[in-house]
Amino acid sequence: SHKLNLLDIEKKWKKEWAKQSPFPANESGKKKYVLSMFPYPSGSLHMGHVRVYTISDTLSRYYRMKGFNVIHPMGWDAFGLPAENAAIEHHISPKSWTKSNIEKMKHQFEYMNVHFDWDREIVTCDPSYYKWGQYLFTQLFRKGLAYQADALVNWDPVDCTVLANEQVDSQGRSWRSGAVVEKKNLCQWFFKTSDYSERLLKDLEELYAWPEKVKKMQQNWIGKSEGLEIQFKTDQKYTLDVYTTRPETIFGSAFIGLSKSHPLVQSEAQKYENLSTFLKSDDANSDGFELPIVAYNPLTAAPIPVYYAPYVVNEHGTGAVMGVPMHDLRDFTFATENGIPFPPTNVVLPLKSEMINNESPYTGNGVMSEISGEYSGMKNKEAAKAISKYLQSRGIARFVTKYRLRDWLVSRQRFWGTPIPIVHCDSCGAVPVPEHELPVQLPELTDIYGKGSSPLTNLESWVKTNCPQCKKPARRETDTMDTFVDSSWYFFRFLDPKNKNLPFDPKKVEKEMPVDIYIGGIEHSILHLLYSRFLSKVMHDIGLWKNDSLNNEPFTRLITQGMVHGPTYVSQSTGRILKPSQVEKILGKFVNTANPDDEVELCYFKMSKSKHNGVDPISTILRWGSDVTRAHLLFSAPVDGVLQWDSTGIVGAERWLLRLATCVESIQQMDQPDVSSSSEMNDKTLELLEQSHDYMVACAKNYENIFSLNVIISDSMKLTITIYNCLKDNASPKGALKTSAEVLIRCIAPIVPCISSELWNHLGHKDSVYTSWPSMQKPTITKKRVSVPVQINGKWRFQMNIPSDSLSENLVMKTVLAHPDAHRWLKDKKVVRAIIKPKVVSLVVK
Numbered sequence: 001s002h003k004l005n006l007l008d009i010e011k012k013w014k015k016e017w018a019k020q021s022p023f024p025a026n027e028s029g030k031k032k033y034v035l036s037m038f039p040y041p042s043g044s045l046h047m048g049h050v051r052v053y054t055i056s057d058t059l060s061r062y063y064r065m066k067g068f069n070v071i072h073p074m075g076w077d078a079f080g081l082p083a084e085n086a087a088i089e090h091h092i093s094p095k096s097w098t099k100s101n102i103e104k105m106k107h108q109f110e111y112m113n114v115h116f117d118w119d120r121e122i123v124t125c126d127p128s129y130y131k132w133g134q135y136l137f138t139q140l141f142r143k144g145l146a147y148q149a150d151a152l153v154n155w156d157p158v159d160c161t162v163l164a165n166e167q168v169d170s171q172g173r174s175w176r177s178g179a180v181v182e183k184k185n186l187c188q189w190f191f192k193t194s195d196y197s198e199r200l201l202k203d204l205e206e207l208y209a210w211p212e213k214v215k216k217m218q219q220n221w222i223g224k225s226e227g228l229e230i231q232f233k234t235d236q237k238y239t240l241d242v243y244t245t246r247p248e249t250i251f252g253s254a255f256i257g258l259s260k261s262h263p264l265v266q267s268e269a270q271k272y273e274n275l276s277t278f279l280k281s282d283d284a285n286s287d288g289f290e291l292p293i294v295a296y297n298p299l300t301a302a303p304i305p306v307y308y309a310p311y312v313v314n315e316h317g318t319g320a321v322m323g324v325p326m327h328d329l330r331d332f333t334f335a336t337e338n339g340i341p342f343p344p345t346n347v348v349l350p351l352k353s354e355m356i357n358n359e360s361p362y363t364g365n366g367v368m369s370e371i372s373g374e375y376s377g378m379k380n381k382e383a384a385k386a387i388s389k390y391l392q393s394r395g396i397a398r399f400v401t402k403y404r405l406r407d408w409l410v411s412r413q414r415f416w417g418t419p420i421p422i423v424h425c426d427s428c429g430a431v432p433v434p435e436h437e438l439p440v441q442l443p444e445l446t447d448i449y450g451k452g453s454s455p456l457t458n459l460e461s462w463v464k465t466n467c468p469q470c471k472k473p474a475r476r477e478t479d480t481m482d483t484f485v486d487s488s489w490y491f492f493r494f495l496d497p498k499n500k501n502l503p504f505d506p507k508k509v510e511k512e513m514p515v516d517i518y519i520g521g522i523e524h525s526i527l528h529l530l531y532s533r534f535l536s537k538v539m540h541d542i543g544l545w546k547n548d549s550l551n552n553e554p555f556t557r558l559i560t561q562g563m564v565h566g567p568t569y570v571s572q573s574t575g576r577i578l579k580p581s582q583v584e585k586i587l588g589k590f591v592n593t594a595n596p597d598d599e600v601e602l603c604y605f606k607m608s609k610s611k612h613n614g615v616d617p618i619s620t621i622l623r624w625g626s627d628v629t630r631a632h633l634l635f636s637a638p639v640d641g642v643l644q645w646d647s648t649g650i651v652g653a654e655r656w657l658l659r660l661a662t663c664v665e666s667i668q669q670m671d672q673p674d675v676s677s678s679s680e681m682n683d684k685t686l687e688l689l690e691q692s693h694d695y696m697v698a699c700a701k702n703y704e705n706i707f708s709l710n711v712i713i714s715d716s717m718k719l720t721i722t723i724y725n726c727l728k729d730n731a732s733p734k735g736a737l738k739t740s741a742e743v744l745i746r747c748i749a750p751i752v753p754c755i756s757s758e759l760w761n762h763l764g765h766k767d768s769v770y771t772s773w774p775s776m777q778k779p780t781i782t783k784k785r786v787s788v789p790v791q792i793n794g795k796w797r798f799q800m801n802i803p804s805d806s807l808s809e810n811l812v813m814k815t816v817l818a819h820p821d822a823h824r825w826l827k828d829k830k831v832v833r834a835i836i837k838p839k840v841v842s843l844v845v846k
């Protein structure tokens with residue numbers, strides 16, 4: 001038989017599908033919105049893209065076979081800095097750079113053989129899209145949800161623009177440029193995310209199909225804290241408000257700690273030069289600075305010192321804490337290192353006295369100690385309530401709920417983004433551009449300059465305009481929007497991408513939102529998902545859509561796919577990373593070609609240019625075909641696991657598909673009728689059918705589960721081997737073999753579209769393999785049974801029936817013990833030996 005050429009098969013089917021969709025039309029099916037995060041058009045797809053889009057393509061094909069009306073759109077997150085920087089460097093327009101990248105990447109999608117609803121395509125830098133982003137901005141502005149304010153903001157000195165808090169990592173670096181972010185006081189535009197803190201937090205509970213990890217990250221980011229603000233009087237004219245979640249520990253407060261930006265610290269710094277020098281020099285140390293002020297404990301009247309304390313965070317709580325060294329580790333460390341005296345007496349005693357340990361503060365619950373006056377002996381939680389109530393009655397405390405989540409800073413001083421549709425007028429203030437004048441269209445610039453302030457500032461024709469309200473001369477806003485605004489509502493627009501009157505028709509959206517399955521990288525767990533949840537709720541609240549299912553949340557289920565790591569060669573002697581071309585394998589070990597004594601270790605790291613471990617997906621596809629590449633990708637790791645791309649392993653996937661093709665060919669060549677009845681089937685054939693049936697059920701389960709797509713492939717490989725063995729034994733009828741092969745081919749059709757379509761045809765089918773999900777009956781296995789005598793201690797006791805071919809001790813013993821007569825002979829006895837022969841079972845018991 002001739003060898004099948006997988007690449008030829010792919011060519012043929014891709015051509016076919018360019019003319020005609022492989023899927024039968026299905027308007028009446030239940031909707032299933034499968035969405036993968038849309039890419040930034042950088043110009044080339046990387047392995048991470050190929051992974052995520054293979055997953056969403058596979059799922060969308062599966063749901064089509066299951067009869068769903070699948071929505072599987074694709075678009076481009078096309079505004080942003082790489083285009084602008086490329087444009088500055090090469091004096092080209094960012095628009096044409098972006099457009100040509102999109103064309104390249106579309107072509108690469110064709111190679112991958114992913115099927116998207118291209119008639120829904122969105123390009124965010126297209127005026128027909130950003131017009132509606134501007135519309136949303138003006139709506140938010142009118143509702144007071146978009147506002148302009150002076151604020152101490154994060155300034156990225158490399159990208160020359162401000163950043164939202166969410167775009168600065170825990171080391172204070174920009175998410176994009178990696179530069180250490182500076183603080184500047186600037187006037188900026190904000191969206192009021194803080195109004196939504198509680199809902200964004202509470203509604204996480206509804207999202208039971210989201211990874212716990214992501215929900216936890218969002219929860220921490222929103223950072224709800226419920227506590228008490230307590231006033232401490234001082235020996236001077238002002239009082240100090242501290243924020244605490246443990247008011248009952250007030251009896252142990254040994255000092256007051258103030259943050260750097262606390263007004264008192266700032267005003268004292270004006271008076272005392274040594275403090276202002278100290279504030280400038282600080283950073284990496286935990287030294288405090290004692291201020292010449294004494295505060296008084298409002299319950300005991302004890303005087304306590306006031307410190308500038310670097311560990312007290314600006315803009316959290318009141319920026320002032322009451323330091324309780326016996327119950328808080330940071331307070332303990334600070335007091336110890338700065339020589340602040342405190343009695344070694346707990347305010348809260350652990351219930352078991354042995355838990356006291358004077359080396360570290362006690363942070364648990366317990367009973368109030370003798371130093372807590374009238375509260376002694378109370379449980380600390382009750383004391384906290386009583387003390388709060390008492391301090392409130394004296395008018396020196398109030399309950400507060402705080403959130404860490406700040407308002408979203410949405411303005412950027414860059415060119416290549418959605419222009420903020422506002423005109424500044426000396427008499428009317430900030431006036432939104434009226435709807436009929438939208439979009440405010442970006443000019444076609446090929447020379448972009450003006451880093452630091454928006455490049456649009458330099459364009460007189462842009463800045464000079466008239467006030468939409470009073471018609472007097474006015475200035476047009478020059479900032480553009482954070483590109484995260486564009487990507488926070490695109491999944492709505494996908495449902496109605498060509499609407500000219502509204503961002504989307506509410507009826508369409510109400511029918512088709514929320515997204516059923518959203519697939520993307522874990523790196524978007526905070527920014528993108530939080531902003532999208534926020535805008536979905538805002539758009540609901542301002543009446544743009546009305547679906548209350550899932551509390552106006554946009555994504556029912558979230559799948560965070562793992563990263564793709566590439567093979568990386570690390571020299572053991574220098575620790576440096578070598579290029580694959582600098583490495584060879586000698587006697588099973590990798591060594592440095594230039595120096596064979598230098599052993600090299602094969603490691604896996606995130607693919608990157610600097611690590612010389614990138615694998616180009618397109619050349620892989622050109623060599624192995626898209627089916628083999630897709631199968632290998634999905635097989636190599638569970639969906640949320642790290643995928644170590646192993647180029648040598650890909651032959652395994654190819655071998656499997658070729659074996660399957662050979663089997664199908666052999667089945668087709670059998671000179672027998674296609675149907676066979678189960679009465680003529682031997683046990684092996686029945687087992688094949690049983691395995692096929694169970695396999696089909698397991699596949700459906702694994703597709704629904706999503707995380708174990710890899711198991712579908714390993715199960716498919718196993719079934720292929722069973723079919724292959726049955727063919728080799730030459731004892732199974734064609735009908736049964738064909739049934740198995742058909743089930744297998746349909747179950748893998750979502751993963752390997754070309755080869756499955758080809759083999760489906762080979763088996764004589766004229767319709768598309770995607771017409772339906774397979775169905776088959778579980779075969780009733782009535783294997784031949786024989787009657788065997790059972791002897792116990794040498795005497796015949798009873799007869800039992802066992803399958804003729806199964807003489808495994810385990811199964812035989814199970815059947816013996818289950819026999820109705822067994823109990824009589826084996827009660828209180830122990831089987832010490834069992835001799836199992838084809839014609840007799842003999843037991844020795846004691």
Ligand code: ANZ
Nearest residue numbers: 225243244245246249312313316317319321324327328
């Ligand atoms: C006294 C105390 C005693 C506290 C004790 C804790 C344990 P969250 O939930 O994070 O708000 N705190 C308040 N403002 C702070 C700031 N700006 N920077 C650093 N720490 C601050 O935690 C509130 C607790 O963190 C507060 O409760 C306060 O210390 C501290 F045994 O007050 B506690």
Ligand code: ZN
Nearest residue numbers: 425428467470
């Ligand atoms: Zn005006």
